[in-house]
Amino acid sequence: MLKMNNISRIYQSDTIQTHALRDFSLNVKAGEFVAVTGPSGSGKSTFLNVAGLLDNFDRGQYELDGVSVQGLKDDELSRLRNEKIGFIFQNYNLIPDYSIFDNVDMPLRYRGFSASERKRRVEEALEKVGLASRLKYLPSQLSGGQQQRVAIARALAGEPKILLADEPTGNLDSLMARQVMEILHDLNKGGATIIMVTHDPDQAREVSRNVQVIDGQLADFRIYAPLDRSTGKTVSAAVKEEMADA
Amino acid sequence: MRSNSMFAYNLSLAMQSFKRAPTLYFLIMLTLSIGVGVLCANLALVNSMASDPIPEKSDKLIHISMNTWPGDQPPDEPMHILRYRDAMKIAESDIPKRSAVFYASGVYARDVDSTSMKRFDSTVRATTPGFFKLTNAPFAYGSAFEKSRGMEVVIGDDLNQKIFAGKNSVGKTLELDGELLTIVGVLKPWVLRPLFYHVTEGRAFNLTDDIYAPLETAIDLGWSIHARSSSADNYSGVEDTRDKNAYYLQAWVELDDIHQRSAMQSYLDNYSQQLKDAGEHPLATRNELHNVNEWLTEKKVVDQKVLAFTIASVLFLAVCIFNASSLLLSRFHAAKFEVGLRRALGASNRQMLMQGLTESVLLGLFTGAIALVLSWLFLKLSVQFLPRLANIAVLEPKLLVLGMLLALVTSIASALYPLYRANRYTISAELK
Ligand SMILES: Nc1ncnc2c1ncn2[C@@H]1O[C@H](COP(=O)(O)OP(=O)(O)OP(=O)(O)O)[C@@H](O)[C@H]1O
Numbered sequence: 258m259l260k261m262n263n264i265s266r267i268y269q270s271d272t273i274q275t276h277a278l279r280d281f282s283l284n285v286k287a288g289e290f291v292a293v294t295g296p297s298g299s300g301k302s303t304f305l306n307v308a309g310l311l312d313n314f315d316r317g318q319y320e321l322d323g324v325s326v327q328g329l330k331d332d333e334l335s336r337l338r339n340e341k342i343g344f345i346f347q348n349y350n351l352i353p354d355y356s357i358f359d360n361v362d363m364p365l366r367y368r369g370f371s372a373s374e375r376k377r378r379v380e381e382a383l384e385k386v387g388l389a390s391r392l393k394y395l396p397s398q399l400s401g402g403q404q405q406r407v408a409i410a411r412a413l414a415g416e417p418k419i420l421l422a423d424e425p426t427g428n429l430d431s432l433m434a435r436q437v438m439e440i441l442h443d444l445n446k447g448g449a450t451i452i453m454v455t456h457d458p459d460q461a462r463e464v465s466r467n468v469q470v471i472d473g474q475l476a477d478f479r480i481y482a483p484l485d486r487s488t489g490k491t492v493s494a495a496v497k498e499e500m501a502d503a
Numbered sequence: 504m505r506s507n508s509m510f511a512y513n514l515s516l517a518m519q520s521f522k523r524a525p526t527l528y529f530l531i532m533l534t535l536s537i538g539v540g541v542l543c544a545n546l547a548l549v550n551s552m553a554s555d556p557i558p559e560k561s562d563k564l565i566h567i568s569m570n571t572w573p574g575d576q577p578p579d580e581p582m583h584i585l586r587y588r589d590a591m592k593i594a595e596s597d598i599p600k601r602s603a604v605f606y607a608s609g610v611y612a613r614d615v616d617s618t619s620m621k622r623f624d625s626t627v628r629a630t631t632p633g634f635f636k637l638t639n640a641p642f643a644y645g646s647a648f649e650k651s652r653g654m655e656v657v658i659g660d661d662l663n664q665k666i667f668a669g670k671n672s673v674g675k676t677l678e679l680d681g682e683l684l685t686i687v688g689v690l691k692p693w694v695l696r697p698l699f700y701h702v703t704e705g706r707a708f709n710l711t712d713d714i715y716a717p718l719e720t721a722i723d724l725g726w727s728i729h730a731r732s733s734s735a736d737n738y739s740g741v742e743d744t745r746d747k748n749a750y751y752l753q754a755w756v757e758l759d760d761i762h763q764r765s766a767m768q769s770y771l772d773n774y775s776q777q778l779k780d781a782g783e784h785p786l787a788t789r790n791e792l793h794n795v796n797e798w799l800t801e802k803k804v805v806d807q808k809v810l811a812f813t814i815a816s817v818l819f820l821a822v823c824i825f826n827a828s829s830l831l832l833s834r835f836h837a838a839k840f841e842v843g844l845r846r847a848l849g850a851s852n853r854q855m856l857m858q859g860l861t862e863s864v865l866l867g868l869f870t871g872a873i874a875l876v877l878s879w880l881f882l883k884l885s886v887q888f889l890p891r892l893a894n895i896a897v898l899e900p901k902l903l904v905l906g907m908l909l910a911l912v913t914s915i916a917s918a919l920y921p922l923y924r925a926n927r928y929t930i931s932a933e934l935k
């Protein structure tokens with residue numbers, strides 16, 4: 258589904274170069290639910306932005322759902338974004354003066370669907386997140402958790418191949434975070450491929466696969482849920498030990 | 504279908520954008536429409552001044568100036584007014600298709616059958632009958648008089664409206680400065696801008712005349728008020744000028760084709776030579792022929808001040824565009840988040856560009872509407888200060904179209920840089 262091979266992303270400012278990703282490689286199969294963890298500033302968001310075609314990269318190969326991404330024109334990239342990717346942000350990123358319906362409808366507008374098809378999809382997506390009755394509400398009339406569910410519905414409405422979520426529960430209290438996670442798990446059970454950046458180790462443990470990013474590189478991509486519990490060590494420490502052993 | 508619904512969506516987004524920042528968009532519209540309005544008003548003046556009033560044959564209508572002044576203090580240039588014998592010499596030539604010899608004057612007019620004693624101050628063109636066909640004067644009723652002598656007149660639409668409420672007044676009798684003349688023809692509304700047959704004496708933007716009278720009759724009746732004349736002799740009145748060196752007649756000829764111009768030139772030069780041989784042409788022979796456009800240029804009908812002002816208003820419009828552009832830049836900057844979001848959700852740069860252009864076009868249309876109203880106001884205002892502009896300060900349909908186009912172009916021009924900038928935002932920058 259998603260294949261990254263030696264991807265580098267370098268941010269160039271006047272004085273400093275930041276290697277946000279260096280020789281980053283990752284392979285995600287269809288149907289996986291991947292949690293991405295790692296210290297702040299390690300490059301998790303950069304990875305997700307590159308994966309979601311919101312940011313370009315300097316070196317390496319990236320293949321999304323069988324399509325090689327490098328060298329594609331803006332039109333083609335936008336099409337891929339629109340049709341294959343659903344993005345969920347930490348800040349929901351809803352347009353405040355748009356109704357819930359119009360917010361979810363927005364990506365469909367760039368897809369050329371008929372009005373009735375769009376309506377069907379919007380209602381279906383909102384149904385999945387349990388907000389079918391709030392079509393006419395404004396985002397400000399919903400709780401944070403509900404707003405994030407609207408954002409999920411927006412990501413779902415186009416029936417994407419893959420959902421990318423950058424700390425989707427980062428702004429939510431634990432109860433609302435729970436609801437959002439349950440929706441994501443349901444979607445994953447329904448066959449959706451999901452990559453989620455999170456700071457919450459509990460959330461990371463729940464999912465099928467866990468990867469850690471340190472200094473712009475993948476540190477470990479084993480299923481490690483039992484690992485830190487049993488050893489009591491941090492993941493990066495475990496990795497270092499392994500590397501020293503090798 | 505798809506592009507249609509995209510266009511409709513972009514239109515609704517544009518309206519939404521206006522609603523989100525109404526004050527800002529109002530300022531932009533005002534800025535641009537003042538710039539466009541001022542320029543448009545100026546172009547309206549230039550257009551009236553610079554247009555060819557009789558394009559179908561302007562190259563075949565020739566105005567004649569001669570240099571036959573016999574007395575002291577000769578003029579520097581050949582004179583555009585001729586004395587009677589010179590003008591008649593032109594009129595009797597059979598080289599041109601037709602000719603018109605005339606002078607302008609004024610009378611007070613009233614309908615003899617009217618119970619009212621109200622008299623209308625009317626302009627008179629005392630002319631040979633060739634005038635009507637030469638100038639393509641449009642007849643509503645009746646026809647031209649056929650001779651240069653006779654108690655007959657043709658009247659213009661304005662006067663016919665005033666005295667006869669626009670009805671067919673052929674056969675009615677007018678009392679003109681105490682004389683009774685019968686109406687044989689009534690003209691339709693007739694606009695000549697500039698009034699090419701009489702651009703001298705500051706009359707280039709006067710209206711067409713109220714009354715057209717046979718030349719000889721007008722001379723016999725002594726109508727000479729307002730007439731421009733120069734004389735080397737003394738005379739008692741215009742009726743006494745036929746054999747005097749009194750210069751007051753203008754002469755135009757209509758050629759069948761422009762090649763007859765040289766024949767006409769030789770005809771006049773021959774005539775001057777005869778005068779010279781008889782010792783009656785002390786000045787150098789200089790007979791000048793100008794077709795309509797040459798004549799308008801020669802007489803500087805396009806006011807240089809208006810031209811200068813037009814250039815100034817082009818610059819002013821440029822300043823308005825810069826202003827609007829910086830306002831739009833701030834607007835686009837504020838909309839950065841939404842641009843990023845739309846791009847993230849799958850809008851291409853091209854689609855965002857179309858969205859921006861749709862907004863600009865819509866803004867341009869609104870701006871155009873305001874600009875046209877403003878330019879109409881500017882013209883009204885300029886007439887208040889400069890009454891002589893009254894008949895040229897008009898917005899012709901083609902200027903309305905031009906104003907609209909200008910507004911569209913300026914609106915798009917002001918959005919170009921902001922759009923370019925918006926297209927280069929990193930998508931992820933605004934999204935957390
Ligand atoms: N637009 C940018 N310009 C310059 N440097 C950037 C830019 N975006 C990110 N970086 C840098 O790249 C590195 C990786 O940033 P990134 O946002 O991917 O980290 P992160 O793992 O998501 O952190 P967090 O957990 O705090 O969200 C950081 O050092 C950051 O300062």
Ligand SMILES: [Mg+2]
Pocket residue numbers: 301302303423
């Ligand atoms: Mg991040």
